[in-house]
Amino acid sequence: MRDATLAKAAETEPLDATTLVAGMAAEARKAARLLAALPAEVKTAALRAAGGAIRAAAPAILAANALDLERGRALGLGPALLDRLLLDPGRIEGIARGVEAVADIADPVNTVAAEWDRPNGLHIQRLRVPIGVIGIIYESRPNVTADAGALCVRSGNAVILRGGSEALNSSRAIHAAFVAGLAAAGVPAAAVQLVPVADRAVVGALLAAQNLIDVIVPRGGKSLVARVQADARVPVLAHLDGNNHTYVDGAADPDKALAIVRNAKLRRTGVCGATETVLVDAGARGQLGAIVAMLLDAGCEVRGDAAARAADPRVVPATDADWDTEYLDAVVAVKLVDGVDGAIAHIERHGSHHTDAIVTEDAAAADRFVAGVDSAIVAVNASTQFADGGEFGFGAEIGISTGRLHARGPVGAEQLTTMKYVLRGTGQTRP
Incomplete structure (x- = not known):
């Protein structure tokens, strides 16, 4: 009243x-x-x-x-x-x-x-x-x-x-x-x-x-x-903003990678836990085409580097700004990187320290990613869209704090x- x-x-x-x-x-x-x-x-x-x-x-x-x-x-x-x-x-x-x-x-x-x-x-x-x-x-x-x-x-x-x-x-x-x-x-x-x-x-x-x-x-x-x-x-x-990444390692299971990337980007594009950039290991280059095609066929615009554009002609050239953008929409950036260290370096330069994920069957690679990525939430073989207090058993959340x-x-x-x-x-x- x-x-x-x-x-x-x-x-x-x-x-x-x-x-x-x-x-x-x-x-x-x-x-x-x-x-x-x-x-x-x-x-x-x-x-x-x-x-x-x-x-x-x-x-x-x-x-x-x-x-x-x-x-x-x-x-x-x-x-x-x-x-x-x-x-x-x-x-x-x-x-x-x-x-x-x-x-x-x-x-x-x-x-x-x-x-x-x-x-x-x-x-x-x-x-x-x-x-x-x-x-x-x-x-x-x-x-x-x-x-x-x-x-x-x-x-x-x-x-x-x-x-x-x-x-x-x-x-x-x-x-x-x-x-x-x-x-x-x-x-x-x-x-x-x-x-x-x-x-x-x-x-x-x-x-x-x-x-x-x-x-x-x-x-x-x-x-x-x-x-x-x-x-x-x-x-x-x-x-802060959720400029989140999903990194597909060379040791990733292809089917698992497709399912996780699709969910991480497209389950709900407007949430802070949505993946905005997909990084693919040069050792998994063979999976790049399938990942890009899956996203495009699902109605997601893909903005990619030269490797992503070579994998599918529908990919739009990425600009420098794309790596720093939280789209909150059906748009994603895709880039080929040199292994776990390349993924960590890209995330450190462009990420917002919110939520980042690795898809891999290599436990050592997962441990290196977890240790090297300085984000509030780091996921192994799981979607970034689990960045939600309810999914953590908190009942709900006010937000994801990216401070220290x-x-x-x-x-x-x-x-x-x-x-x-x-x-x-x-x-x-x-x-």
Whole structure:
């Protein structure tokens, strides 16, 4: 109800983004203190109620999504972006199940990460505790509204969500159902707030909300993340672009290679785990033609080096920019490289340290690839599209962190906690 009131006011009054964010943050801080103290079973029940409320609200969510899709088409959004925006009954069911999956994972709050005794008799514990208030800025995926809300509740954090303008109606409908479920189970609705307007000034206000918001998580394209990292006065947990690679080694099983490459590129082209470049070992040159033909026949544009073009005349010449591009579409770059070391060198130069895979039956080659590729996720004989918190057993994820501090890889509930050290003594004093 409060969000609807704010949204209506913003339509008739000039928006003061700083005041809006400060007010939301103050409410979030109060909710965070309550949430951090709630027993795990209360949060579990609330998340299950939220999942059920989303399922029950499917007609309203679909109607809201239809408005977003109509606007997206009018704005000229491409097929991949429209697919990211699209909701149907199956996807809404998936969102509800995702929330329920987060309800089923172990609560990380106050778990003991490590403990030990000191010679002076002190017993030291390192506990996981909530971060506090999290701001999440994301683009056109309406499911993030529920995924992020669920993970923050599970980890004891309050959250302020700022979704993309393209999905505003869908996000509002999902959020309304989600918080109704929370409130019915005793979790304060202010624990999960959605910025009710699309004004971009709010992003700037969130980034400047030092001492009001504890960490910002951007989830979106390179330009969004770059802006957040450049302008934020709040710590940032970055989800960078997924310029991912699948390397087909000379010792790869041909059938396995075809299946993995097809899935890695084409299962869903608009997700961050999609492969954007296929690297083929010069020792597997005989497989290059089959790989390229499979992709082309499946409707994927292939941009390749001289070897790829020689393998199939339908291949478009690759430019230098292609090796650095996250297409998020049915386009892929293909290149012949000199073994594992050549693949590692190409990935180090052009990759985004997100997710990279090797297909090989040679255990030594796999080990060398794993050791040499500096990415958040490295896959052996598996599709890069497993770069998803749900597939890791996290229930859901906020994003794939490609940084090296605090959390790296899928950011689930556990990664949204920080540490507290507890010292238990029997009267010790320091000499």
